[in-house]
Structures are given as structure tokens and as C-alpha cells.
Amino acid sequence: GDSVTQMEGPVTLSEEAxxxxxxxxxxxxxxxxxWYVQYPGEGLQLLLKATKADDKGSNKGFEAxxxxxxxxxxxxxGSVQVSDSAVYFCALAKAAGNKLTFGGGTRVLVKP
Amino acid sequence: xxxxxxxxxxxxxxxxxxxAFWCNPxxxxxxxxxxxxxxxxxxxxxIRYENEEAVDDSQLPKDRFSAERLKGVDSTLKIQPAELGxxxxxxxxxxxxxxxxQFFGPGTRLTVL
Numbered sequence: 001g002d003s004v005t006q007m008e009g010p011v012t013l014s015e016e017a018x019x020x021x022x023x024x025x026x027x028x029x030x031x032x033x034x035w036y037v038q039y040p041g042e043g044l045q046l047l048l049k050a051t052k053a054d055d056k057g058s059n060k061g062f063e064a065x066x067x068x069x070x071x072x073x074x075x076x077x078g079s080v081q082v083s084d085s086a087v088y089f090c091a092l093a094k095a096a097g098n099k100l101t102f103g104g105g106t107r108v109l110v111k112p
Numbered sequence: 113x114x115x116x117x118x119x120x121x122x123x124x125x126x127x128x129x130x131x132a133f134w135c136n137p138x139x140x141x142x143x144x145x146x147x148x149x150x151x152x153x154x155x156x157x158x159i160r161y162e163n164e165e166a167v168d169d170s171q172l173p174k175d176r177f178s179a180e181r182l183k184g185v186d187s188t189l190k191i192q193p194a195e196l197g198x199x200x201x202x203x204x205x206x207x208x209x210x211x212x213x214q215f216f217g218p219g220t221r222l223t224v225l
């Protein structure tokens with residue numbers, strides 16, 4: 001079946017450091033790929049998405065590129081802030097409206 | 113625009129007791145999802161509705177879990193009887209049928225003692 005694997009955390013960084021969270025997936029066809037973020041005490045929020053190969057999703061300084069050849073969707077941010085401390089989830093969906101299949105989540109802690 | 117509403121936010125019960133969770137999706141969202149999120153893991157789908165119809169309930173433990181979405185709006189998820197392993201956060205999400213974006217509620221944190 002479909003699956004998503006992402007790097008385990010926690011990832012601890014200093015403010016203004018570069019952040020990368022690796023995500024790879026296993027799925028047939030061409031799923032849509034997502035990054036969701038869960039800030040402390042809040043619900044899951046969509047951070048960015050990409051629906052086809054080579055698409056780049058971006059939001060709030062975060063970027064991820066849909067790489068079909070490596071089945072990856074790594075999340076990057078060039079300069080993190082304390083407010084980026086959260087749990088980040090990579091996910092896929094086979095089609096619009098279908099269920100999301102999530103990775104296990106990566107906790108990121110940014111220290112001032 | 114109001115988001116997905118869930119209640120209660122927290123629930124503590126003893127094993128073998130029944131429990132119910134309620135969800136009100138975003139207005140106009142035909143598709144509704146219930147996910148379960150165990151501690152330290154990503155959410156997993158329990159059931160998906162298109163309007164009133166459950167179109168994917170393959171992961172719902174039907175011996176103890178039930179769900180309904182009367183009139184295609186609000187939904188209720190029930191567990192009877194609850195077991196220790198049911199302790200988790202139960203998330204409700206909704207989306208438009210043609211959109212890939214699911215909007216999540218704050219979740220109900222269930223603790224079974």
C-alpha cells in the first residue's frame with residue numbers, strides 16, 4: 001500500500017539556520033503531495049502542496065519540490081525563526097478528496 | 113469563515129464505557145473525514161463520507177466503532193465499548209470534493225483509563 005517516510009526528530013536548530021526535513025513516498029501513479037504543520041496547541045494546517053512532478057510548493061518561506069524520479073518531497077527553509085517550532089507532517093493523496101496518508105511527523109525546535 | 117468544529121476537546125473515560133465525538137465541517141464541504149492520531153504518529157483515516165454516504169470505511173474497527181453523518185452535514189463518531197488502546201486524538205477534517213486541501217479541526221483527545 002501507499003506509505004510516507006520522513007526523518008525522525010526532534011530536529012533542534014538555532015534561529016536563522018537552514019532547515020531540511022526529508023520525505024520520501026511509495027505510491028502507484030501520480031499522487032498529490034503535501035506538507036502539514038501542527039503548532040503547539042493547534043490543529044493541523046496545510047503548509048504547502050504540489051500536484052505533479054517538478055511542481056514546487058511554497059509558503060511562509062518554506063519550499064518543497066515534487067521529485068518523481070526520487071519519489072521525494074523534501075521540505076526546506078533558508079532561515080528559521082523561533083515561531084517555526086512545530087511538528088511537520090508529509091502526506092500524500094491519490095486523488096482530490098481521497099484520504100491523506102501521513103508520515104510519522106518531525107518535531108522541529110528552533111532556539112533563539 | 114468558521115473552521116471545522118469538534119467537541120468535546122478532551123474526554124477521559126474508563127475502559128468498557130461508551131464515548132461519542134461530534135464534528136461540524138466547514139459550510140459547503142461535502143467530504144468529511146475522521147482520522148485517529150496516536151501519540152507520536154501521523155493521523156490515519158478511519159472513515160470518509162461523501163455527503164451522507166460512507167465511501168471509505170475500510171480502516172474503521174466495526175466491532176466497536178460506528179459513525180454517522182445524517183443530512184450530510186454534522187457527523188458523530190462513537191466507540192462502544194472503549195478499550196485502553198483507543199486513547200488517541202480523534203481528528204475531523206472536511207474538504208470540497210474537487211479540492212486536494214483538507215481542513216482539520218482541533219481534535220478530541222481521548223484518554224481511556
